[in-house]
Amino acid sequence: MKALxxxxxxxxxxxxxxxxxxxxxxxxxxxxxxxARASFTDxxxxxxxxxxxxxxxxGTTRPIGLDIGLGVRSVxxxxxxxxxxxxxxxxxxxxxIDGRGYFTVNLPDGDQAYTRDGSFRLSAEGQIVNHQGFEIxxxxxxxxxxxxxxxxxxxxxxxYVEGDPIPVEVGQLTLTTFVNDAGMxxxxxxxLEATVASGDAIPALPGDAGVGILRQGYLEAxxxxxxxxxxxxxxxxxxxxxxxxxxxxxxxxxxAANQIK
Amino acid sequence: xxxxxYVAISKLTALERxxxxxxxxxxxxxxxxxxxExxxxxxxxxxxxxxxxxxxxxxxxxxxxxxxxxxxxxVQTGNPLDLxxxxxxxxxxxxxxxxxxxxxxxxxxxxxxGQVTTASGAQILDLGxxxxxxxxxxxxxxxxxxxxxxxxxxxxxxGQIGIFELPDRQTLSRGGAGMFVPNAEAQGLxxxxxxxxxxxxxxxxxxxxxxxxxxxxINIQQAYQHALNLVASDDELKKEMLTRIGRNS
Numbered sequence: 209m210k211a212l213x214x215x216x217x218x219x220x221x222x223x224x225x226x227x228x229x230x231x232x233x234x235x236x237x238x239x240x241x242x243x244a245r246a247s248f249t250d251x252x253x254x255x256x257x258x259x260x261x262x263x264x265x266x267g268t269t270r271p272i273g274l275d276i277g278l279g280v281r282s283v284x285x286x287x288x289x290x291x292x293x294x295x296x297x298x299x300x301x302x303x304x305i306d307g308r309g310y311f312t313v314n315l316p317d318g319d320q321a322y323t324r325d326g327s328f329r330l331s332a333e334g335q336i337v338n339h340q341g342f343e344i345x346x347x348x349x350x351x352x353x354x355x356x357x358x359x360x361x362x363x364x365x366x367x368y369v370e371g372d373p374i375p376v377e378v379g380q381l382t383l384t385t386f387v388n389d390a391g392m393x394x395x396x397x398x399x400l401e402a403t404v405a406s407g408d409a410i411p412a413l414p415g416d417a418g419v420g421i422l423r424q425g426y427l428e429a430x431x432x433x434x435x436x437x438x439x440x441x442x443x444x445x446x447x448x449x450x451x452x453x454x455x456x457x458x459x460x461x462x463x464a465a466n467q468i469k
Numbered sequence: 470x471x472x473x474x475y476v477a478i479s480k481l482t483a484l485e486r487x488x489x490x491x492x493x494x495x496x497x498x499x500x501x502x503x504x505x506e507x508x509x510x511x512x513x514x515x516x517x518x519x520x521x522x523x524x525x526x527x528x529x530x531x532x533x534x535x536x537x538x539x540x541x542x543x544v545q546t547g548n549p550l551d552l553x554x555x556x557x558x559x560x561x562x563x564x565x566x567x568x569x570x571x572x573x574x575x576x577x578x579x580x581x582x583g584q585v586t587t588a589s590g591a592q593i594l595d596l597g598x599x600x601x602x603x604x605x606x607x608x609x610x611x612x613x614x615x616x617x618x619x620x621x622x623x624x625x626x627x628g629q630i631g632i633f634e635l636p637d638r639q640t641l642s643r644g645g646a647g648m649f650v651p652n653a654e655a656q657g658l659x660x661x662x663x664x665x666x667x668x669x670x671x672x673x674x675x676x677x678x679x680x681x682x683x684x685x686x687i688n689i690q691q692a693y694q695h696a697l698n699l700v701a702s703d704d705e706l707k708k709e710m711l712t713r714i715g716r717n718s
Binding site: 222247248253 | 481484486488489490491492493494496497498499500508531532534535546576579582588607638639642643646647652679682683686687689690694697701704
């Protein structure tokens with residue numbers, strides 16, 4: 209009787225499912241967060257009698273075999289890279305990407321990470337940094353006595369310096385795209401890193417073909433659909449219960465078999 | 470020879486297998502594109518005595534299992550590379566080990582080379598039977614029509630996802646990961662003629678019916694208990710017989 213083990217794989221898969229769903233719900237208000245979905249497939253099959261096996265000398269074959277599946281496994285979490293809604297903020301350094309692409313951030317260890325979270329701030333030196341103080345790449349430094357910043361849809365940063373009505377162009381923000389966005393690895397803190405699966409970073413300018421544009425004064429909300437998450441949660445719980453029912457049945461059958469003598 | 474215990478045992482073994490199959494269906498209640506498995510029973514008649522025509526002992530044999538190919542519910546996801554199939558058609562894949570397989574799992578991702586694969590790494594085949602590629606620059610902005618034609622935002626056609634007819638079930642074995650692997654003689658792909666269509670942004674969920682599976686669990690358990698009762702009463706009968714014969718001698 210393999211039912212105990214099979215149902216156990218089912219319960220473990222549903223636990224993974226609930227973990228992924230609860231992380232989505234927890235991040236429903238995280239800027240630039242992309243919801244994930246756990247994906248499951250059936251495990252290998254134990255082939256107890258083979259389909260198509262010859263059953264007689266005349267060449268007749270068995271129409272069906274006896275395949276007993278050995279349960280389920282989680283193959284991965286798919287990140288849903290749809291656009292999140294844009295929320296208006298009052299900050300001049302809040303940027304939302306409308307379309308594809310990521311901001312590049314220089315990590316303290318020299319690596320680069322990518323993010324859709326455009327809530328930038330200024331460092332003490334006037335550099336544009338993310339909420340952890342990591343500088344964006346390529347870096348943009350604002351002059352000391354800047355009164356206002358304007359960032360165009362194509363990423364050109366202009367600063368209004370005190371006493372001068374004509375803005376000075378101080379830098380150009382770039383975006384990075386990937387062939388397979390879903391293959392990027394999440395690092396936490398709204399950051400993602402490139403992997404072999406995502407492919408190499410492709411530098412682009414905002415507004416290029418197939419690349420998003422920047423919206424100053426907006427932030428991208430998470431794309432978590434709460435209703436969807438809650439219904440998924442209900443489904444996961446019921447599926448978990450069904451698997452435990454299968455374990456209970458197997459257990460009672462074995463206990464009954466033990467009691468006949 | 471008294472066969473009743475063996476008849477009961479044949480039933481018990483078959484029920485244990487059916488429980489395994491049911492547990493596997495329940496475990497895969499959330500695997501997208503999964504098709505439930507069913508067990509077929511048949512009786513195996515053994516004639517004890519040739520003079521008694523029509524009499525004999527019937528044993529249970531679990532002859533085989535078959536796939537319940539009713540479609541699963543289509544769930545909207547909004548992901549451009551999630552594809553659900555309606556109708557009788559199937560997708561074809563090239564599995565990581567190079568073998569060809571059929572399946573209905575349409576949760577696709579694009580790998581770094583622009584190949585369209587499932588989460589477990591099987592590449593989906595186009596109508597000509599070759600692995601499908603999407604030029605990287607069009608990734609995530611493709612439109613896929615009802616008949617599987619992939620087009621870029623500018624309207625250029627980049628390929629067509631193959632929808633195929635599933636060959637005879639007897640030439641297929643289940644390969645795990647939702648795949649049905651044809652044997653060596655059945656490698657040809659036949660395009661589907663029944664009018665199946667692709668729905669972009671949706672996933673076909675598992676066709677496991679929770680209520681059916683849980684009621685099946687109850688049935689299995691009760692049938693198992695009945696067969697065990699048969700063993701127990703047969704045992705009782707023999708015990709009774711032995712005591713009475715013992716008393717008379």
